[in-house]
Amino acid sequence: MTDLPTLDVRNLRVEFPGRHGTVTALDAVSLSIGPGEILGVVGESGAGKSMTGLAVQRLLEPPGHIAGGEVWLNGRRIDQLPEREMEKIRGREIGAIFQDPLTSLNPLFSVGRQLVETIRLHGGMSKSAARTRAVELLAEVGIPAPDERVKHFPHQFSGGMRQRVVIALALAARPGLVIADEPTTALDVSIQAQITALLRKLCKDHGTAVMLVTHDMGVIAETADRVAVMYAGRVVEIGPVADVIARPSHPYTRGLMGSIPTLGARVPRLAQIDGAMPRLDAIPPGCAFNPRCPLVHDRCLRDRPDLRPAGMGHAACWLDSTPEEKAA
Amino acid sequence: MTASAHIAPVASSALTVSAITQRFDVSAPWLNRVIERKSRLFVRAVDDVSFEVPKGGCLSLVGESGCGKSTVARMVTGLYAPSEGSISFAPGEGGKPLSVQMIFQDPYASLNPRWRVFDIIAEPLRELKLRSTEAEVAARVVELLQTVGLAASDGRKFPHEFSGGQRQRISIARALAAEPEFLVCDEPTSALDVSVQAQILNLMRRLQDEMGLTYLFISHDMSVVRHMSDQIAVMYLGRIVEQAPTEVLFANPRHPYTQLLLDTIPDVAAPRRDREPSTGEVPSPLKPPSGCTFHPRCPQADQRCSAERPGMTALPDDSRAACHRVAEMLERMV
Secondary structure, eight states: OOSSOSEEEEEEEEEEEETTEEEEEEEEEEEEEOTTOEEEEEOOTTSSHHHHHHHHHTOOOTTOEEEEEEEEETTEEOTTSOHHHHHHHBTTTEEEEOSOTTTTSOTTSOHHHHHHHHHHHHHOOOHHHHHHHHHHHHHHTTOSSHHHHTTSOGGGSOHHHHHHHHHHHHHTTOOSEEEEESTTTTSOHHHHHHHHHHHHHHHHHHTOEEEEEESOHHHHHHHOSEEEEEETTEEEEEEEHHHHHHSOOSHHHHHHHHTSOOSSOOOSSOOOOOSOOOOGGGOOSSOTTTTTOTTOOHHHHHSOOOOEEETTEEEOOSTTSOHHHHHO | OOGGGGGOOTTSEEEEEEEEEEEEEOOOOHHHHHHHTOOOOEEEEEEEEEEEEETTOEEEEEOSTTSSHHHHHHHHTTSSOOSEEEEEEOBOGGGSBOOEEEEOSOTTTSSOTTSOHHHHHHHHHHHTTOSSSHHHHHHHHHHHHHHTTOOGGGGGSOGGGSOHHHHHHHHHHHHHHTOOSEEEEESTTTTSOHHHHHHHHHHHHHHHHHHTOEEEEEESOHHHHHHHOSEEEEEETTEEEEEEEHHHHHHSOOSHHHHHHHHHSOOSSSOOTTOOOOOOOOOOTTSOOSSSTTGGGOTTOOHHHHHSOOOOEEOTTSOEEOOHHHHHHHHHHO
């Protein structure tokens, strides 16, 4: 990794004020992604993984807002930029890929027109140059017969091909950062593998930093370089993907790994984490995982653990702390 | 469950499905057909599917979206009448046909939001007159709630007060209320998070052991299917392309489509980052390819595959596959 990460999120806090008090959706989230690196962000629904991606793009639904922390993109702080400045960054410096390729394309315009619009908006090219570029982009994402397909409308594409078009759109302005939110969830397994391989290839070819948000640990295992595991709006563990999978440090990550049925061996009973993730307005004091943790001790109920070195990465857990620390 | 469940005698099958076909009319409206001179259009969502589910066992149907697996589930539960073929259940207790219940995919859509959980679970008891007095109904509901790992006090709540996993537990309790011997589970965990999925899968296996239930399990997730089932049938475009005991299928997949499925699934335990993804996509079921419907994507396809539809070839290890290559290999061996 170079000295300057493409994306650097420091202590990000997102709040949703409401009638019944303020809900903290993200709390002290810190992560960074270097050029050409894929960071997987994994967690259960409501853990805040999509929220992290939206907060970075400043696309939070009001009344949600960034209440603390900093977001740095290529050495520039963007969390306080005015909306007009942010509009220039979205699409040009941050590309976005969403879960459902059908809703992220305009059904009334041909994909060529949508690509040309995006390319011209960010690149200032002539119409014909943009058209050529659109065909190149479609070819790059592996769409057969791009000269023909560029004239087609979204409904004429299959799910996998549509997601390729969305990827082409996200990459149109050659952004340094791509945020892909569940890009393969709506697709069948055989197509899913095609899309993750494509993402990986494009990221490596262009040195793009990718934030890959997904609930599927299998996709992370095959695609990401590092992984951040989120729980109740916090990052509980972050580290190299192979290391987190083989030797998870946080008890939540361990439970999560045990609960995934694998193709390898059949076990009589899957490991299960009893209970469910707490609601964001009822996060217990101390470690948010303490009601479900099999290894809980006094300190977990009182103090909230910060990310600290564990294995090859970092984990937010009191478990490896010294006896004095546990007593503190 | 132990390994002995895999060699359960097939003789006592709970469900026998023979050569069922489901055609759906997807024609344009009458006026359009007249003006645009279009003919009627049918899609064969399920085409000549046969299988048996042994008593106390679990057969899984796997395949990608649109392969017809959910249609088979709906035909088995009687929600659709088959266009051709027959579905018969073995006699259950008291000589009546086995009673069948279904668990649906989406626990947000399958529970009535205006009913309290108690009434949701009590409905089958009252409708089928399984308990005579209201006090007995109440006692049974509490028992069912506890069976699926919920508290008796949860009966007073409404479905929206529960998480997805807890709702799926309510669906299971409701299905169990009718005292079924056969459960059809249509993607029961695909709307759930993995840690919750593990809870529900463990619960379903415990219930199977305790109550001797028979499952027809529908899923697109090979690893879930491997965990749950004794037998697996792989479907592609409305047909079963391969059926085998679970361990045989995973150790030795015969059909090229099964091989493709097993190759492309990302596995946490053994990620393959450098593999070449398969090309191509599932064709439209409206215009299925000729011969073997998998031939346009198959690496082993030849002219015979595009001309002639392969029949089922039974293999010595209890598996069967619909593939010319498998049949040819068997001929060479004999």
